[in-house]
Amino acid sequence: MAKRVALLLAVCVSASADIYTYEDQEGVIHFTNLRPPEGARSQWKVLYRTGPGRAATISPASSSSSGCRVNRADVVPARDRSPDRYRRYDALIAEAAHLYALPEPLIRAVIKIESDYDPHVVSCAGAKGLMQIMPYEETSQHISDVFDPRQNILAGTRLLRLNANHFKGDLLLTLASYHAGVGAVTKYHGVPPYQTTQDYVRMVTKQFQRYSAPR
Numbered sequence: 287m288a289k290r291v292a293l294l295l296a297v298c299v300s301a302s303a304d305i306y307t308y309e310d311q312e313g314v315i316h317f318t319n320l321r322p323p324e325g326a327r328s329q330w331k332v333l334y335r336t337g338p339g340r341a342a343t344i345s346p347a348s349s350s351s352s353g354c355r356v357n358r359a360d361v362v363p364a365r366d367r368s369p370d371r372y373r374r375y376d377a378l379i380a381e382a383a384h385l386y387a388l389p390e391p392l393i394r395a396v397i398k399i400e401s402d403y404d405p406h407v408v409s410c411a412g413a414k415g416l417m418q419i420m421p422y423e424e425t426s427q428h429i430s431d432v433f434d435p436r437q438n439i440l441a442g443t444r445l446l447r448l449n450a451n452h453f454k455g456d457l458l459l460t461l462a463s464y465h466a467g468v469g470a471v472t473k474y475h476g477v478p479p480y481q482t483t484q485d486y487v488r489m490v491t492k493q494f495q496r497y498s499a500p501r
Contacts, residue, residue: 339467340411340420341480357410364404371403375416378436382443388450391497392457393443395490396464398497400442405435417442457494461487 375397383390400418401407408414412421415438424432427441446464453459453471462477463470465486470478477487 339463339465339470340409340413340418341466341470341478341483341486360407360409361412362406362408364402364407366402366404366406375403375435375439378439381436382439385440386443386447388443388447389498392446392494393439394497395493396442396446396461397439398493399486399489405433405438414438457491458487461490 379390379393379397382388383393397403397416400413401416403416405416407416407418409418413419414424414432416435417438419427419429419432419438419441423429423441423445427444429437429441431437432441446460449463449468450456450460452468453463458477459471462483466478466480466483470480470483477484
């Protein structure tokens with residue numbers, strides 16, 4: 287029988303953007319972005335560090351990905367054209383939505399724009415899977431198989447939740463930080479002036495509205 291885990295999300299906007307976590311004796315998982323005191327650091331693990339985001343890695347001037355400097359096309363593009371792919375991950379999306387208290391239409395919208403529901407997609411920047419998890423996020427999220435749909439969806443949704451906490455539930459800033467990084471959104475006090483990020487926010491928002499519409 288799977289262990290029940292309660293989540294306590296306590297993230298202060300004014301503190302560090304690094305997120306720490308530990309599981310107490312009662313099985314409650316705690317999250318905070320307040321740096322743990324020296325005497326307690328052994329029980330805390332770094333769950334999430336603010337990375338450069340995909341927008342930074344595909345910028346021609348400052349790209350950390352040589353692949354993106356040469357060609358911004360996906361290294362492994364979406365190839366799955368099966369109509370049932372849009373319902374294939376329903377149970378996983380529902381699980382992630384319930385666990386991290388986010389609407390299913392938002393998770394679906396991100397997956398649609400990130401990978402068009404193909405779990406094998408790899409971007410020029412090295413982002414992978416359904417929700418396009420970056421390599422540094424694989425490490426911070428302790429992902430053992432980034433192409434596993436469940437691990438990928440749970441990690442991507444957890445990152446959205448952390449961003450939403452950081453920006454007090456602002457949808458546009460949550461999406462912008464998922465794409466460009468928390469640091470970029472903080473620096474520009476809003477959606478960064480990157481065309482790729484602005485396009486991304488518009489596309490995901492449009493899909494979110496579509497998935498949220500009554501059927």
